[in-house]
Amino acid sequence: MYKIEAKRSLAPHINLFDFSAREVATKTKPGQFVILRIDDDGERIPLTIANVDAEKGRISVACHEVGKTTTQLGRLKEGDSILDLLGPLGKPARIEKFGTVLCIGGGVMTAPLHFQAKAFREAGNNVIGIVGATTKDHLIFLDEMGKTCNELYVATDDGTEGYKGIDFLKDLMRERKIDRVVAEGPVLMMKAVSDLTRQHGIPTVVDLVPIMVDGMGMCGACRVTVGGKMLFACVDGLEFDGHQVDFDELLARLKMYTPQEKLAYVFWEEGEKIG
Amino acid sequence: MSTPKPKIRKEAVPMPKQTPEERARNFREVAVGYTEENALAEAERCLQCREAPCIKGCPVEVGIPEFIKLVRERRFKEAAKQIKEKNSLPAVCGRVCPQEEQCQAKCTVGKIGDPISIGRLERFAADWERQHGSAIPEKCPPTGKKVAVIGAGPAGLTVAADLIKLGHEVTIFEALHKPGGVLTYGIPEFRLPKKIVEAEAEYIEKLGVKLKTDVLIGRLYTIEELLRHFNAVFIGSGAGLPTFMGIPGENLCGIYSSNEFLIRVNLMRSYDFPRAGTPICGGEKVAVIGGGNVAMDAARCALRLGAKEVKIVYRRSREEMPARAEEIENAEEEGIVFEFLTSPLRLIGNERRTVKAIECIRMRLAEPDKSGRRRPVPIEGSNFVMDVDMVVMAIGRTPNPIIKQTTEGLKTAEWGGIVVDENGKTSIEAVYAGGDIVTGEATVISAMGAGRIAAKAIHELLMKK
Numbered sequence: 001m002y003k004i005e006a007k008r009s010l011a012p013h014i015n016l017f018d019f020s021a022r023e024v025a026t027k028t029k030p031g032q033f034v035i036l037r038i039d040d041d042g043e044r045i046p047l048t049i050a051n052v053d054a055e056k057g058r059i060s061v062a063c064h065e066v067g068k069t070t071t072q073l074g075r076l077k078e079g080d081s082i083l084d085l086l087g088p089l090g091k092p093a094r095i096e097k098f099g100t101v102l103c104i105g106g107g108v109m110t111a112p113l114h115f116q117a118k119a120f121r122e123a124g125n126n127v128i129g130i131v132g133a134t135t136k137d138h139l140i141f142l143d144e145m146g147k148t149c150n151e152l153y154v155a156t157d158d159g160t161e162g163y164k165g166i167d168f169l170k171d172l173m174r175e176r177k178i179d180r181v182v183a184e185g186p187v188l189m190m191k192a193v194s195d196l197t198r199q200h201g202i203p204t205v206v207d208l209v210p211i212m213v214d215g216m217g218m219c220g221a222c223r224v225t226v227g228g229k230m231l232f233a234c235v236d237g238l239e240f241d242g243h244q245v246d247f248d249e250l251l252a253r254l255k256m257y258t259p260q261e262k263l264a265y266v267f268w269e270e271g272e273k274i275g
Numbered sequence: 276m277s278t279p280k281p282k283i284r285k286e287a288v289p290m291p292k293q294t295p296e297e298r299a300r301n302f303r304e305v306a307v308g309y310t311e312e313n314a315l316a317e318a319e320r321c322l323q324c325r326e327a328p329c330i331k332g333c334p335v336e337v338g339i340p341e342f343i344k345l346v347r348e349r350r351f352k353e354a355a356k357q358i359k360e361k362n363s364l365p366a367v368c369g370r371v372c373p374q375e376e377q378c379q380a381k382c383t384v385g386k387i388g389d390p391i392s393i394g395r396l397e398r399f400a401a402d403w404e405r406q407h408g409s410a411i412p413e414k415c416p417p418t419g420k421k422v423a424v425i426g427a428g429p430a431g432l433t434v435a436a437d438l439i440k441l442g443h444e445v446t447i448f449e450a451l452h453k454p455g456g457v458l459t460y461g462i463p464e465f466r467l468p469k470k471i472v473e474a475e476a477e478y479i480e481k482l483g484v485k486l487k488t489d490v491l492i493g494r495l496y497t498i499e500e501l502l503r504h505f506n507a508v509f510i511g512s513g514a515g516l517p518t519f520m521g522i523p524g525e526n527l528c529g530i531y532s533s534n535e536f537l538i539r540v541n542l543m544r545s546y547d548f549p550r551a552g553t554p555i556c557g558g559e560k561v562a563v564i565g566g567g568n569v570a571m572d573a574a575r576c577a578l579r580l581g582a583k584e585v586k587i588v589y590r591r592s593r594e595e596m597p598a599r600a601e602e603i604e605n606a607e608e609e610g611i612v613f614e615f616l617t618s619p620l621r622l623i624g625n626e627r628r629t630v631k632a633i634e635c636i637r638m639r640l641a642e643p644d645k646s647g648r649r650r651p652v653p654i655e656g657s658n659f660v661m662d663v664d665m666v667v668m669a670i671g672r673t674p675n676p677i678i679k680q681t682t683e684g685l686k687t688a689e690w691g692g693i694v695v696d697e698n699g700k701t702s703i704e705a706v707y708a709g710g711d712i713v714t715g716e717a718t719v720i721s722a723m724g725a726g727r728i729a730a731k732a733i734h735e736l737l738m739k740k
Contacts, residue, residue, distance in 0.1 A: 023495055037452060043543065043552035044452075069552060084452040086489040213543065213553070216450055216491055217675055218460075218515040219535035223526055230519065230526065235677065249526055252628035256528040260554030267549040 001081040002036075005058055010140040011133075013065040014108050015074055016050065022057030024087045030116040031093025031207065031239055034061065035215035037084035038072055045069050046212045048112035048184070048238065049088065059087075062111035062140070068265040089215045090238050094205070095119040099179035102172075102202075103149065104130040104193055106185020109207070110141045113184040117148050120182075126150050128178070130169075132189065136160035166192055173200045181205070183242060187251050194242030204242035208233045210253055225249055285388025288317040290395055295608040299578050302464045302546050305605060306370070311349075314399040318347040320384060321391050328381035329393060334724030335433075337361045339378055339393055346396055355404035358397055359412070363436035363479065364429065364723065366405060366471045367458055369398025372720045373599050405474050411481055415442035420737040423448065423505040425492045425678070427476065428456020429719045430511035430710030433726030434733070435484045441734050445484045446505070450491040453542065456513055457711075458719065460542040461534075463572050465579070469541070493677035498685070498706060507705045507733045510693060511726065514711035515675040519668055520564070524622030529556050529630040533569045533669035540576045558665025561585045562633055564619055565669035566596040567716075571603065573667040574611045585611050586661070590618040590638050590651040616640070616651065620658065622666065633661045674712050690715065699729030707733055 006018040024034065033048045051060040065074040076082070093116050101120045105113035110131050121127045129149030133139045134157045146152050153172075154162030166189070172178075173196070181204040183193040190206040197204040210222040210233050217235040224233050227244035231237070291307045292298070298305050309317065321343045329339040337358055345354035358365045374380075374394035382390035420443045424431045427449035435445045453459050454476040458467060480486055492498065492512070501508050517532030519525050531539075536555070539545040543553035561577040563570050566589035574585045587606070589596060592615045596603060607613070616638040623632040637657035640649035674691040686694040686702035692715055693708040695701050701708050709725030711717055 027495055041544075041551050043554075084489050086450065086452070086491060088494055089491065213535060213538050214451065216494075216515075216677065218517070219538050220517040220519070220532040221535050223519075225526055249628065252528060253526065255627075256556065256629075257554045260548065260556075264549040264552055264554065268552075 001083060002085040003081045004076055004078055005056070007076070007078050010062060010108075010111070011138045013074065014062060014138070014140055016060055016062045016111060017073070018053070018058045018060050019082070019085060020057060021059050021085050021087075024085065025052045025057050025059050026054050028052045028059060028088040029092035030095060030112075030119045032088035032090050033209070033215070033238060034059065034085055034087030035089060035212065036061075036073075036082055036086070038069065038076075038082045040083060042072075042083065043069055044084075044213055044215065046089070046209055046215055046234070048109065048207065048209060050111035050115050060111070062108050064108035067261045068268045071265070072268065086215060090234060091236070093119070093182070093207070093239050095123050097124045100126040100128065100177060102128045102130065102178050102181045104132065104181065104183040104185065104189075105141070105145070106132045106183070106189040107134070107138060108140065109184040109186075110139075110145065112207070113182065114141050114144050114148060116182055116184070117145065121148055121150075128172075128176070129153070130155060132156065132166070132185065134158065166196070169193070169196055173197065173202065178202050181242070183207075187247055187254065190242060190245075191247035194245065194247070198243045205239045206242040206245060207238040208240055208245065208250060209238060210250060211256065283320055283322070283384060283388070287320070287389035287392045288313045288395075290392070295610070298465065299609040300581075302579055304468050305465050308402055309395050309399040314346055314396060315349070317392050317396060318343050321347070322383055324383050328383060329378040329391075332378040332381040334377065334720050335361050335727050337378075337397070342400060343391065343393070343396055346400060351400055351403040352407065352410070354400040356410065356412070358400060362723065363433055364475045364719075365397050366401035367429070367467060367475055368720055368723070369394050369396075369401055370467050370471075371458075371462060373718060375600065377720070405471070409478055412440060414440050414482070417444070418442040418737065420444065420507075421446070421505045422507045422509065422733060422737075423501045424509045424511065426450075426456055426511040426513055426710075427454035427486060427488075428511055428513050428710065428722065429458065430513075430722040430726040430729075431456070431509065432476065432479055433723040434509045434511065434709070434730045436479050436482060437727060437730035438733060439479075439482045439484050443734070443737060447484060447486045448490040448492050448496075449486065449488045450512075451542065452488050454486055454488065456511075460538045461569070461572070463537070463541055463576050464546075465575065466572065491677065493681040498678065498682045498703070502705065506737055507707065509699075509726075509729055509733065510678060510701070510706065510708040510712055511710045511722070512675055512678055512712050514672040514716045516673045516691075517668070518671045518673060520619065520670060522619060522621050524624060524630070525668070527622055527624040527628055527630040529558065529664060530622060530666045530668065533563075533565070533573050533667055534672060536573050536667045537569070537576065540580070546576075546580060555580065556665055557581050558663070559583045560663045561665045561667070562588050562661060562663045563667045563669055564588050565671070566591065566598060567669065567671075568598045568602055569672075570667075570669035571598045571606045571611075573669050575606055575609060577665065577667065578609055578611065582665075586614050587611055588614045588617050588619060588633075588635065588661075590616065591648065592616055592640060595648045614661075618651065618653065623660070630663060630666055633663055633666065635659055635661055672711075672716050674715075697728075698732035699725060700732060705736065
């Protein structure tokens with residue numbers, strides 16, 4: 001059992017959980033993830049690690065309630081426990097001194113991106129941060145990113161806060177010398193960023209979290225096409241060259257269970273009401 | 276005048292089974308198991324021959340005539356105890372061992388009729404014991420030595436049981452959330468009910484083995500770290516990596532590796548969705564590519580999930596199929612269709628990138644290849660399109676590379692398997708390996724046999740120190 005030591009609301013339906021997992025905390029590096037399972041009927045879901053506290057033996061993950069399992073997790077409170085937590089999984093992100101690193105976080109994934117941004121800063125990089133979300137209310141980790149990055153930009157899809165969309169990136173890339181771009185967020189955002197940086201020839205990595213089951217290379221559910229090759233996100237990633245990823249395939253595969261996910265949610269909600 | 280010897284019945288007592296019509300739509304066990312009467316009648320056929328050729332056919336050398344004699348005397352508990360001296364997982368082996376190629380192939384009665392149904396009797400004794408409470412065997416005094424076992428599959432469970440009985444402390448590290456390895460995630464409920472695997476794992480825990488789930492060695496701890504705290508390490512991490520064909524369209528939605536499909540159905544209980552939270556695409560027209568036991572399992576699962584039509588697509592002919600004859604028969608009885616001498620060329624998707632068809636080509640058999648089986652070659656111009664809405668790739672599995680990548684000095688073969696000597700010892704001192712990680716995909720009992728050999732070598736090493 002893995003106890004929720006702390007829970008903090010970051011935005012509507014987005015929470016940050018601190019789980020007690022001492023060994024995992026001491027081994028985790030930015031860019032790695034855990035697979036968790038809430039109860040014995042539960043599915044296994046991957047969540048990218050957003051922070052560790054090795055002294056207290058805790059890891060943090062941010063979770064956006066989008067379906068049954070994430071909503072079920074969102075309803076758990078401090079002091080509650082989940083049944084399984086496996087990690088750290090995946091390869092650590094490549095953290096080196098590149099020069100100027102542009103760290104772009106979208107939605108809930110801004111939390112794990114911040115973990116990387118911190119490491120890039122510690123490695124001696126000039127870190128430019130961008131926090132994005134669909135709308136103002138969904139922006140998260142603004143304070144943390146503000147403290148960690150040398151500069152911070154904010155963008156929303158609807159323009160309710162900061163820049164509207166990511167077009168401002170064109171100017172930024174023209175005006176500044178950027179050595180590396182790291183994008184972590186919704187697939188469409190990572191795709192748009194990669195398309196832009198390709199034109200400027202800036203090395204860009206993206207963190208892909210496809211549907212997974214075991215998370216250690218057994219099932220191949222998370223297979224992605226990168227540079228024409230079949231790779232498994234769980235063991236070859238999560239970090240991939242954004243200019244080589246087949247994002248459209250990833251989008252299609254992420255929608256594979258949409259009807260079943262709806263059914264699972266309705267069934268679970270009904271069960272919650274009946275008690 | 277001498278009394279004539281009583282005649283031995285040539286026919287084995289048949290295994291009671293669910294009818295094909297009934298079982299094709301449920302996940303309950305197909306073979307229901309012998310009754311006491313069945314078991315006594317079958318045990319009666321055993322000649323109790325002194326040379327006991329059957330034992331030579333068993334990779335873990337179970338004392339077969341002795342346990343059959345105990346069954347005959349209705350001493351079922353003692354029969355189970357007798358088996359467990361050599362085999363810690365008898366309820367599993369009684370169900371999934373290919374006895375027809377092992378113990379039963381050597382049976383003397385087999386020369387004049389059906390061989391003794393050793394597997395069915397083994398299962399009967401083990402099930403009887405489980406239902407009536409199993410006894411914990413005596414253990415040797417503690418040695419103070421500690422052994423780490425990686426993987427709670429057939430090899431790891433065997434090593435753990437053998438070493439704990441010898442007085443060593445044993446901890447098993449399992450990466451998944453449940454023990455059993457392939458017995459849990461791979462073999463379906465209708466062939467091996469999970470409650471049996473759980474009971475076998477519980478028995479091993481009752482012996483005093485510590486079982487830690489959710490621990491992936493190579494990521495959470497390295498072998499090097501384990502060696503700081505344990506006197507020896509056994510690697511039984513299995514052949515967990517799926518294989519794909521490398522043909523166009525394999526990443527379309529609705530295409531599964533056999534591993535993913537079986538993990539969803541068996542470990543995650545997708546057949547009970549949405550009560551169990553893990554979904555599965557329930558195909559109506561399913562094609563399973565491959566001809567081994569895993570392909571049979573996948574096809575029969577797809578049928579039970581509600582498919583209207585399930586085809587096995589295999590590039591050679593029936594004779595070359597690696598699956599057990601019994602499993603092929605079961606699949607056929609349930610209505611699985613076999614497309615022999617057929618090989619997929621590409622997978623075709625619809626506008627939502629979901630598979631809708633496979634382009635296949637017919638094959639013919641040429642002269643034998645290195646494996647001794649006749650080599651399939653495509654018949655030019657025989658291409659055709661098969662409509663499907665789900666595909667399972669069951670064309671083999673390879674070792675998981677995580678331990679190899681994170682263990683310096685561990686010698687592996689080109690194909691990824693760990694290299695060991697005849698005692699299961701790897702290139703690293705005090706590190707042993709066995710099962711599919713060494714041999715590639717093989718049987719449960721051969722993994723157990725490798726575990727037995729490694730356990731013996733580890734014991735000798737620990738007692739020398």
